[in-house]
Amino acid sequence: MSSAGGAAGRVNLRSALRQAFRVALEACSRDGVAAIQADELPGLVEQVRETADAKFGDYSGTMAMALAKKAGKKPRDVAVEIIRRLEAAPGYADLFEPPGDPVGPGFINVRVKDEALAAALARAVADDRLGVAAVEKPLTVVVDFSSPNVAKPMHVGHIRSTVIGDALARILRFRGHHVITDNHLGDWGTQFGMILWGWKHCRDDAAFAADPTAELGRLYRLVRKVADAKPEELATDPVAAALAAKHPDAGREVLAETARLHEGDSENRALWSQFMPVCRGEIDRIYARLHVTFDHTLGESFFQPMLAATVDDLAAKGLARESRGAIGVFLRGDDAPPLLIRKADGAFLYATTDLATIRWRLEHWKPDRILYVVDHRQSEHFEQVFEAARRWGITGIEGVDLVHIGFGTVLGEDGRPFKTRAGDMVGLEALLDEGVERAAAVVGSGDEGRAGMSDEDRRHVAETVGIGAIKYADLSQNRTTDYVFSFDKMLQLTGNTAAYMQYAVARVEGIFSRGGLDREEVRRRCDGVLLADPKERALSLELLRFGEALEDVETDSRPNVLTAWLYDLAGCYSTFYDSLSVLKADGAERESRLALCDLTGRVLRRGLDLLGIGTVEKM
């Protein structure tokens, strides 16, 4: 038996090569080639990366050029010194060909041995983890994402946090980290003051009985306009305008309702308890459809009992003080705006809850890292909260990474924030519906995979493709930039889209059902892979880089690194499959190529799964 499931059988080629370079560089330093401090070693070792072009080999190291100046030597001479020690590094010769001479100004190019590649691939085929090694030092990582305000309908603005956060959590978990996901619901803020005010002044009992969610949504939208009292908004909404005229002080009254809720007013608390299940039911339905789950859903209300103590403690430590009736933490001197933690009317704020939440999480979960997947517009807020938390000196905060994973805005095709013609945010559910509807039309356009497909199957395929398209479009963008939302582009069957990737999976895996083959049997028989053709070798190497792609996703919390790699993998497969026979091949060649197909299908499927995207057998 091969080492199925055994960590010893999994090799991350890049990590192995970096380790060899580390040894070589340490030797260079010892031998006086170039003085290298221990703290600059990691940066140099990271300069081992995949080559830009296969003609240069598989991996290259560029650190010789960086080291040349301080060594007082020519870059190529430094490279020669590194190469000499690299070849002697433990384990190097098992996996890699001798490097040869430096290229150009001093590139050290390395090629993986074919035998090592074939053996690693055979192990990956037999492995549930597809050859991906788990991290050596698992961290406890809290991922705080989605976090909608429950009293208002979820809209397109929530999709990015939800989808990116879910993907990051899945990937970190697969990497071997201990991941705790928490949906930090906005269930205690001013939006509830709006609902409360609306409930008391303009509710429609019949409408609430018929559809509580819709009625609460109506109240929120209506009262927000009344409270904001912007003339241009009121001009287009006579109902809101009439209410605003009748209640000129609505804005303040809304805040008063919020404050009463926070103070424990029995009527407002009772209404809150009545509204919450309605709100939760609404968002849970969407999460179910997105296949997104959370380990915890500790909303702001959960931390409410800790807020007064939070303010008191910060004040007692001399970090927070009164200013204009409110209480704030002054982080940048007396002139810069402080981080407010209590309003003049006594109500607490977003920052108060965030600080209390950090303390609670540190105490109960002892994380090494907390990721906040939140709109980039809140970057300043998080900078301040993190700074305040550190100065506060909460127990256990030393060494904990607090990271704001910001992301850009979703734009309409006009380049403006994505809104309906009326100017409202686009509802998330309606968005998903439209995606699925359009997917149904696209999926129905072919005929190959549809033979014998029931209506139910077709609905399932449309749902999987439609939701997948929306998620993939989001995840395949660099998260830091805004992006233009376009159903037409995300549902294309070519290019870097979910539909293309899902199709690739169906096509790859269709080989086995079409050929009437037992995949388990293919895997059992695989004891190596033939790499006679460059296309087979390219595909094999790409497959073994799955772990590297996941590692790179974690480094900068960027899921688009994974989508880009999956797309490259699909490209390698297409090239391979187009020119080399699989089912029509014979003997060992057929076995080898079937194993490649099997692994490609499983890696693509797993990769999409790690992005939260489903796949189908036929489409």
Add this chain to the structure above:
RNA sequence: GCACCCGUAGCUCAAUGGAUAGAGCAUCGGUCUUCGGAACCGAGGGUUGCAGGUUCGAGUCCUGCCGGGUGUACCA
């Protein structure tokens, strides 16, 4: 005013300081008597907003402009 982010092919987007700035769409051309053609191969298309600077090497780092966005005391 101050702070942060962004300006890359006609369009939508990539590119952890590395080699000739890449994909898809669109345009044009080619392959194969389809192991799922929703394929594969190729071409054209770029002064990476502008001007300096650092570096062996800059789309990437620094400075200054131009243009766009966001945030800036009691929303979250």
